[in-house]
Amino acid sequence: MSDNDLSIRIDLASGVRIGPGKIALLEAIRSAGSISGAARSIGMSYRKAWILVDEINHVLQRPAVATEAGGSGGGGATVTPVGETLINLYRAIQTGARRAVASEFQAIEKLMREEADAPE
Amino acid sequence: MSDNDLSIRIDLASGVRIGPGKIALLEAIRSAGSISGAARSIGMSYRKAWILVDEINHVLQRPAVATEAGGSGGGGATVTPVGETLINLYRAIQTGARRAVASEFQAIEKLMREEADAPE
Numbered sequence: 001m002s003d004n005d006l007s008i009r010i011d012l013a014s015g016v017r018i019g020p021g022k023i024a025l026l027e028a029i030r031s032a033g034s035i036s037g038a039a040r041s042i043g044m045s046y047r048k049a050w051i052l053v054d055e056i057n058h059v060l061q062r063p064a065v066a067t068e069a070g071g072s073g074g075g076g077a078t079v080t081p082v083g084e085t086l087i088n089l090y091r092a093i094q095t096g097a098r099r100a101v102a103s104e105f106q107a108i109e110k111l112m113r114e115e116a117d118a119p120e
Numbered sequence: 121m122s123d124n125d126l127s128i129r130i131d132l133a134s135g136v137r138i139g140p141g142k143i144a145l146l147e148a149i150r151s152a153g154s155i156s157g158a159a160r161s162i163g164m165s166y167r168k169a170w171i172l173v174d175e176i177n178h179v180l181q182r183p184a185v186a187t188e189a190g191g192s193g194g195g196g197a198t199v200t201p202v203g204e205t206l207i208n209l210y211r212a213i214q215t216g217a218r219r220a221v222a223s224e225f226q227a228i229e230k231l232m233r234e235e236a237d238a239p240e
Contacts, residue, residue: 060233090228
């Protein structure tokens with residue numbers, strides 16, 4: 001019944017953080033082909049998605065997301081090779097970390113109350 | 121010059137998250153001997169600290185923090201053995217994860233702009 005999970009966040013010296021939210025946004029842009037479509041698909045506001053994309057692009061040497069000025073339907077957006085590398089490395093870090101600490105993670109789970117037994 | 125860092129968050133099925141903030145609070149309670157002193161030492165409001173302690177205690181089978189009704193000086197608080205175990209396991213997870221993914225982490229760092237070169 002364990003849906004407990006471990007998430008990873010990269011805290012850059014600049015103060016910018018790259019965690020599950022930003023990576024999910026990049027993956028959604030890859031699927032949707034636009035920032036507006038990506039935002040919609042993960043229930044994020046368009047404004048918030050733009051701010052996060054801008055933050056990601058700004059900390060990288062080369063942008064993770066390339067946007068095209070749009071016609072009537074709004075512009076498209078694609079994940080660049082650098083963006084793909086970032087996604088892949090993040091996912092590798094997540095998988096590697098989960099595997100490395102599986103036993104400690106199980107030990108923490110044992111300290112927790114069972115959902116079914118919890119009051120309220 | 122790398123002050124980049126990796127932080128770990130445990131996402132419980134109940135929706136509660138245990139990450140660097142809550143663990144730092146537990147460690148501060150251990151040092152300060154009270155929730156008010158701990159909150160002060162990490163720049164957190166007393167109210168916020170109480171809410172987090174309550175959340176931590178509620179998800180565990182046995183509380184991580186024990187409080188004593190206070191006299192004129194306010195009540196003290198101590199970290200219980202369960203709380204100590206939680207801190208130690210979290211720190212072990214953090215160390216283990218960092219060690220396991222060091223090379224992927226370095227690869228992500230190489231995608232990043234150097235602080236000194238960043239505009240603004």
